Amino acid sequence: MLDDISCLRRRREGATTALSSAMMADPGETFCSSFVTPIPSPSPPLISSLFMSPHPQGKIRFALPLFWFTIPEGFYGLVSRRGARADYVVDSGSWGRRGGREGRSKSSPVWPCGLHFGPPSLKVSHMVTKQAVLFSHKIEGCMTKDNVSTCMDVSIVLRVMGDDPDVTPGDDPNNVYKFVHEVTPFGLQAQLRSALAVEAQTLTRSVCHADVLGLRNFVRSEVMTANAKRVSFSAEVRGGVVAAEEDKNKLGERDHRDAPVASMMDAMKVLLNQQFKQQGIEILEVIIKDITLPNQVQSQMSQRTMIISQYAMERLQQKHAVQSMLHEDDLKLKQTYILDQKKKIQEGEDAKDAVMAQLELDLLRVEGEGKIRSIETQMSIDVELVKAENKLSVQRIEDETKLETEKIRVQSMSDVEVELAEAKNEVDLILAKGDLEVAKNAAKGEKAIFKAEGISAPLNRRLNDHLSSLHSLRAQSALANNGELVIVGTKGGGSVHSLLQADAALSSIHENWEDTLHDSIITEIVIASSGRRGARIMLGLPFVNTAPRRKGTQSLPDSRTLHRQRVHEIIAERKETNRPKIKLDENLS
Structure with missing residues (x-):
């Protein structure tokens, strides 16, 4: 068992050494090793334990070795059997050759993570990561629309489409096997380099050298809101989004040129997916890390930026002078307004006495009218109160009359009900007595009938015996x-x-x-x-x-x-x- 553990340790150390050496070689090899991890282990699978069959007498009958291997989480595992492909049967969870056994039609070349048991001929041949991988490539000699050579550093995020199609629509586990044995990481690297070169040259060819630097800070969220927020990519380069009025004064509107660039970036991603999805690779994101222009062009652009800044400063100074003049005019207008208000206040104080006298007269007139209305209101209230009292008295008398009438009617009805109940009780009593007499007479009659039947029963029995004797004699006579x-x-x-x-x-x-x-x-x-x-x-x-x-x-x-x-x-x-x-x-x- 110690030898098996040391073999497993050597196996893991060999895989780690191979992966670290591949990552230190060059970026291309690092990209390939990040996708596929080969298992360079010539040793057979480890014997983890012994399967022992107990004997009825307590002895061990025989012992069989159990061979196992593991696939770590986060990887697609490909397993081979003596160098040939071994599929994982999804229905039963057991191993099998490609095509499966008879009656097992559903199989997958990708083995799930975890511990697996099998014969010693099975081993993990490749492990493909499930994570998204970043691929970077520097493209030189990209010509712009005005024939300026640029150097573009592009990165793309991609993954292998090897999940279960029920979990992730569009994926297929066979894409993992196709990627390892048909596409290969180095083949994918070459295809990505050529495709990125073509797409980058096409993209830079559609813009001028003054607009190509704005692609560095391009993000997808800004493309979705470009028409709504009117974001300027040149302002984004200088360190943030400035006010719309300042952009107009300094650089003017440039979204009409940035929007086609955004659509070209989306088109670039779509074209790459159309090319690589057939091979089981999905492009998740396209990122432009850096764009480098020639030194002469950069100095020209710096001078142009300085000139634009001077023009902007002059415009701001002119605007400041205009605003100062407008401010002085506002101050003059404010002072004129204050003087007018003071005049109006003085005129108001002069007219205040006349207004107060008029108000006193109006107040006296209103008080007199109020007293008159109060007297009239009190008189109408008294009249209505007398009417209400009279109406209440009449209503009270009517209610008392109705109450007495109702009492008399209820009393008479109750007396009638009592008399009817007493009469009915007497009738029921008479009927009950009659039924009792009838029952007694019927019982007496039945008793007399039963007594008569008791007397006649022996006589009838004798008569029947006599008739039986006569019938017997007739039978004997007929026989004779x-x-x-x-x-x-x-x-x-x-x-x-x-x-x-x-x-x-x-x-x-x-x-x-x-x-x-x-x-x-x-x-x-x-x-x-x-x-x-x-x-x-x-x-x-x-x-x-x-x-x-x-x-x-x-x-x-x-x-x-x-x-x-x-x-x-x-x-x-x-x-x-x-x-x-x-x-x-x-x-x-």
């Missing part, structure tokens, strides 16, 4: 009258076997012998077996052995309350009309 009645056994058919055996036993007896006993016996057996899951009565089925799978069967209701005597009567009636065919089927499954 069905000619397709089939009796099927369930769960082995033990009861049916017994029934069949009994039927077989009885069938051996003579038919005419007590048939009623035969049917009665069968009916008794069926009724006895019903409800015990021993036998089932089915209708509409043929007499086959597979009786449980046949459709249309109906079972005799299992009711132990069936009246057996009624069953015997139904069977007897059926026998008289048509004896039903009873088919028995044993459920062997």
